Amino acid sequence: MKAYLVNEIFYSLQGEGVRAGTPNLFLRFAGCNQTCTARTHGFDCDTDSADGRSLTLPEIVAELREAGPGCEWVILTGGEPALQVDAELIAGLHDAGYRLAIETNGSMELPEGLDWITVSPKVAEHAIRQKTADEVKYVRACGQEIPQTVVRARNQLISPAFAGDHLDRKTLEWCLRLVKEHPQWRLSVQMHKAWGIR
Numbered sequence: 001m002k003a004y005l006v007n008e009i010f011y012s013l014q015g016e017g018v019r020a021g022t023p024n025l026f027l028r029f030a031g032c033n034q035t036c037t038a039r040t041h042g043f044d045c046d047t048d049s050a051d052g053r054s055l056t057l058p059e060i061v062a063e064l065r066e067a068g069p070g071c072e073w074v075i076l077t078g079g080e081p082a083l084q085v086d087a088e089l090i091a092g093l094h095d096a097g098y099r100l101a102i103e104t105n106g107s108m109e110l111p112e113g114l115d116w117i118t119v120s121p122k123v124a125e126h127a128i129r130q131k132t133a134d135e136v137k138y139v140r141a142c143g144q145e146i147p148q149t150v151v152r153a154r155n156q157l158i159s160p161a162f163a164g165d166h167l168d169r170k171t172l173e174w175c176l177r178l179v180k181e182h183p184q185w186r187l188s189v190q191m192h193k194a195w196g197i198r
Contacts, residue, residue: 004060004084005030005052011068014075015192017118018135018155019101025068027060029078029085057092064098074098082108082130090114106130106151120159125150137188142174146182157188165193 007028014022030052055063064074074093076085082104090113093100101116106128110117119133128150135155138147149156160167160175167189179187192198 001056001058002088003054003056004089006055006060007052007079009060009063009067010198011071012197013192013195015195015197016159016188016190017137017157018188019116020188020191022073023068023071024073024075024101025064025071025098026075026077027064027081029076029081029083031079031083057089060089061092061096064093064096072097072099074100076100076102076114078103080105080107082110085111087111087113104130106133119151119153121147121149121151140171140175140178142168142171146178146185156185158185159188159190162190162193167193 007030008026009028010026012024012026014020014024081102085102090100090111094113099115100113101118102110102114103118103120104110105122106119107123107130109129117130117133118135118137119128119130120137120139121128125148131151133151133153135157136149136151136153137157137159138149139159139161141161146158158175158178160171172189175187179185
C-alpha cells in the first residue's frame with residue numbers, strides 16, 4: 001500500500017488567510033522544493049518540514065479522527081504538499097468525510113478535487129504552475145512591492161513577514177501602505193503567532 005511522508009498531524013485554528021479563525025486539522029507533509037531565506041525571498045522559512053514518518057492513507061485517516069473528532073476540514077500543508085498529494089489521497093480523505101484545503105507555493109500543478117486552494121508563491125511568476133486558486137497570498141518584507149501575480153484568485157492577500165514570532169512594526173506599516181494603495185489586495189497577518197498557537 002502506498003505511503004506518504006508526514007511531518008505532523010494536529011488540530012488547531014487556521015491562523016491566516018480568508019479562512020483565519022476556523023477550526024482545522026493540519027496534515028503537514030515532509031519535504032519542500034524551495035529554500036526560503038531572507039536573502040532569496042525577503043524572509044526565512046519558519047516551518048520544520050524536513051523530518052517525517054511514513055503513513056498509509058488508513059493510518060492518516062485514523063490519526064486525523066483521533067486529533068480532531070468532528071472537524072470536517074483538513075489543511076494539506078508542508079513543506080510543499082504538492083510533492084505528495086495525489087488523486088488517491090484526495091479521494092480517500094473525501095470518502096472519509098473531510099473537506100480539503102491546501103497551502104502550496106504554486107510551483108507544481110495540483111490534482112483535481114481540492115475544496116480550497118491557497119497559493120503562496122515562493123518562485124518567480126514565470127515558474128508558477130498552479131495558476132488558479134481561491135486565494136493567493138504573498139509574504140512581504142519591508143521594501144518589497146505588490147506582485148504582478150499570474151495567479152487568478154478571488155482573494156488577493158499581502159502577509160507581512162515575521163521574524164520568528166515577532167512582527168516588526170516597520171514591516172507591518174509597509175504592508176498596510178501597500179494594501180491601502182492597492183485596494184484589490186487585503187492584509188493577512190499570521191494571527192496564530194499572535195495567538196500563541198501553531
